[in-house]
Amino acid sequence: MDLDPALPTGTEKAEKIQGMFDRIAPKYDFVNRIMTFRLDVRWRKKTVKALRLKEGSVVIDLACGTGDFCSELKKAKMVPLGFDFSMGMLEAGRSSSPLSQSDVLNLPIKESSIDGATCGFALRNLTELEPFFAEVSRVLKAGGRIGFLDVAEPENRFLNWGHHIYFDRIVPKVGALLSDKSAYSYLPKSVSYLPPYQEIVAMIERAGFKQVERKLFAPGSAQLFTGEKA
Numbered sequence: 001m002d003l004d005p006a007l008p009t010g011t012e013k014a015e016k017i018q019g020m021f022d023r024i025a026p027k028y029d030f031v032n033r034i035m036t037f038r039l040d041v042r043w044r045k046k047t048v049k050a051l052r053l054k055e056g057s058v059v060i061d062l063a064c065g066t067g068d069f070c071s072e073l074k075k076a077k078m079v080p081l082g083f084d085f086s087m088g089m090l091e092a093g094r095s096s097s098p099l100s101q102s103d104v105l106n107l108p109i110k111e112s113s114i115d116g117a118t119c120g121f122a123l124r125n126l127t128e129l130e131p132f133f134a135e136v137s138r139v140l141k142a143g144g145r146i147g148f149l150d151v152a153e154p155e156n157r158f159l160n161w162g163h164h165i166y167f168d169r170i171v172p173k174v175g176a177l178l179s180d181k182s183a184y185s186y187l188p189k190s191v192s193y194l195p196p197y198q199e200i201v202a203m204i205e206r207a208g209f210k211q212v213e214r215k216l217f218a219p220g221s222a223q224l225f226t227g228e229k230a
C-alpha cells in the first residue's frame, strides 16, 4: 500500500503521535477492548507465549502505552520494563512494572543486556523501522527473542472486505463516539505506514536476527513477527 501523502513523516509525525496518544490515553484501554472484541488481549498472550523465554527473563516492552504487554509478561513470570514517549499513556496504565518515558529509537539501556523485547501495535506509529530494529538488536543479548505485534489485513477476500468495512468505516465512528474523532480517523489511515510483511521480515533480518517468522492471527487482522538475536 502506498503512503497517503497527507500523512505526516519524521519529526512532525513523532510530535503528532505523542500528542494524540497523550490525548486519548485515559480511554485507550477501554476503546481498544471494545474495538477488537478483546482479541487484542488474546493476541498479546500468544505473543508472550511465542517468545519462548524462561521465567525470570528480562523483557522490554517497547512503545508500551498503558503497559498491557507488561502485565502479560508478568503473568508469565518474566521481568518486564516498559518504554514509551507518551507520558499520558504511561500515567493511564495500571501496570506495576517499571515504566520509563523514552524514545524507543534511543533506549536508555546498555548493549547486549536484555533477554527479550515485545512491541504491540506501534510499528506503524514509529517514524522509522530500520533504526528501531537496529536499536532492539543493540540492547538484546545473543539468543534474545522478539515478538512484535501489529495490525494486518486478512488474506481471505471475503474477510478482507469485512475487515475494511469495519476498520475504515465503523472504527472511526465508534472511536469518535467513545473517545476522539481525529485519532480514530487516523487509525485506519496509519496502516499505510506499514511496509509489506516480507519487507519487515527482511529489515529484522538485516538488523541481526535469525529465524525471523511472520504469523497471522485469526481472523487475519493482526500479525506477529518473531525472531532470535544472532
Ligand SMILES: C[S@@+](CC[C@H](N)C(=O)[O-])C[C@H]1O[C@@H](n2cnc3c(N)ncnc32)[C@H](O)[C@@H]1O
Pocket (backbone or CB within 6 Å): 017, 018, 021, 062, 063, 064, 065, 066, 067, 068, 069, 083, 084, 085, 086, 089, 102, 103, 104, 105, 119, 120, 121, 122, 125, 126, 127
Ligand atoms: C497503539 S499504541 C500501543 C500501546 C501498547 N503497546 C498496546 O499494545 O496497546 C502505540 C504507542 O506507541 C508509542 N510510540 C510511538 N512512537 C514512539 C517512540 N518513538 N518512542 C516511544 N513510544 C512511541 C505511543 O506513545 C503509543 O503509546
